[in-house]
Amino acid sequence: MEPKKILAIASGGGHWVQLMRLRPAFAGHRASFVTVNPTYRGDVGSSPFYVVSDATRWNKIGLARLALQLAWILLRERPHVVVSTGAAPGFIGILLAKSIGARTVWIDSIANVERLSLSGERVGRFVDLWLTQWPHLARPMGPAFEGSVL
Amino acid sequence: MIFVTVGAQMPFDRLVRGVDEWALRQGRSDAFAQIGPTDWHPRHIAWTKFLDQSEFREKVRSATAIVAHAGMGSIITAREMGKPILVMPRRGDLQETRNDHQVATARIFREFGWVAVALDERELDARLDELSTLTASGALAPQASDRLISALRGFIDGARATTHTPNDPLRKKFSRPKSDGNSYISRARNIR
Numbered sequence: 094m095e096p097k098k099i100l101a102i103a104s105g106g107g108h109w110v111q112l113m114r115l116r117p118a119f120a121g122h123r124a125s126f127v128t129v130n131p132t133y134r135g136d137v138g139s140s141p142f143y144v145v146s147d148a149t150r151w152n153k154i155g156l157a158r159l160a161l162q163l164a165w166i167l168l169r170e171r172p173h174v175v176v177s178t179g180a181a182p183g184f185i186g187i188l189l190a191k192s193i194g195a196r197t198v199w200i201d202s203i204a205n206v207e208r209l210s211l212s213g214e215r216v217g218r219f220v221d222l223w224l225t226q227w228p229h230l231a232r233p234m235g236p237a238f239e240g241s242v243l
Numbered sequence: 244m245i246f247v248t249v250g251a252q253m254p255f256d257r258l259v260r261g262v263d264e265w266a267l268r269q270g271r272s273d274a275f276a277q278i279g280p281t282d283w284h285p286r287h288i289a290w291t292k293f294l295d296q297s298e299f300r301e302k303v304r305s306a307t308a309i310v311a312h313a314g315m316g317s318i319i320t321a322r323e324m325g326k327p328i329l330v331m332p333r334r335g336d337l338q339e340t341r342n343d344h345q346v347a348t349a350r351i352f353r354e355f356g357w358v359a360v361a362l363d364e365r366e367l368d369a370r371l372d373e374l375s376t377l378t379a380s381g382a383l384a385p386q387a388s389d390r391l392i393s394a395l396r397g398f399i400d401g402a403r404a405t406t407h408t409p410n411d412p413l414r415k416k417f418s419r420p421k422s423d424g425n426s427y428i429s430r431a432r433n434i435r
Contacts (some may be wrong), residue, residue, distance in 0.1 A: 094400055106250050107315030114319070114387045118395035130251075132295035174399050198398060200391075203434075204315045206347040222398050224391075226434060240390030241434040243319075243383065 100172035102127040102183040111178040114242040160185050184212040198222040246306035247276035250314045254281030258331045261367040263287050308374050313345035325382035329359040329370050388435035
């Protein structure tokens with residue numbers, strides 16, 4: 094199997110901790126990482142590592158800057174696959190990934206026990222593999238349940 | 244050392260103050276709190292606003308117990324290092340986070356036996372008194388479930404068809420499910 098380029102995106106805290114637990118799935122491929130906290134660099138060894146601004150959906154200027162940063166990273170890395178555990182950076186990254194022909198995965202955070210996150214709900218229209226980590230939140234037309242980060 | 248952590252995004256003074264006052268009453272000087280962006284400061288325990296990743300992991304590693312908001316970063320890191328953890332969920336109505344998702348997180352992981360839970364300051368006092376008897380339920384392997392890893396691998400290798408058809412008009416029929424109280428907890432036992 095030809096190694097693929099993977100861009101893995103997560104914001105801070107639990108999103109990042111969950112993304113780190115997916116790394117065995119990237120073995121044999123070339124993964125790059127995007128997050129919001131420069132001190133996470135030590136978690137990914139020699140893999141390419143990018144820091145973007147930590148915007149929320151309430152901050153329009155921050156979101157625009159975040160989109161520009163992500164577009165630049167996508168053009169530079171040209172990933173085959175974009176994977177995110179949320180939140181805003183992953184949502185925007187997945188939207189932009191379409192334009193370079195990447196296939197995309199959203200894994201909604203396991204913190205969303207009662208309902209999907211807002212980003213996780215909206216990303217469903219755009220993403221190729223749409224997953225929740227709770228069986229009771231899976232629906233016939235997605236998201237699907239395929240195990241959890243635990 | 245008891246390590247108190249509230250994450251980097253928002254303050255959670257209600258939790259830190261509870262531990263601070265408990266430490267004074269019990270004469271405990273072995274707590275350290277990461278309190279986030281707040282102007283209120285503890286008076287009886289050591290604290291810092293933020294920790295970088297290596298400092299954070301070192302604090303968890305050297306702690307005997309973790310006291311935290313019900314954030315997945317705190318819960319998973321404590322479990323990966325085999326540390327017992329007591330959580331108090333942030334509340335949406337007090338603007339401690341955007342909604343009550345931490346209350347649901349706390350309840351379901353208590354059901355799994357992963358965390359002790361204090362739903363308010365009164366319970367926090369009682370749970371802190373019992374903290375020395377709290378034990379971790381073994382260390383968590385540092386990776387996702389085999390099922391999720393292989394689903395992802397299959398997708399990356401291109402062997403797996405997409406789970407749904409993007410932009411399928413049928414999906415509009417399936418609206419957001421309403422919260423059904425705690426009834427999902429019994430169905431959520433196996434998430435691997």
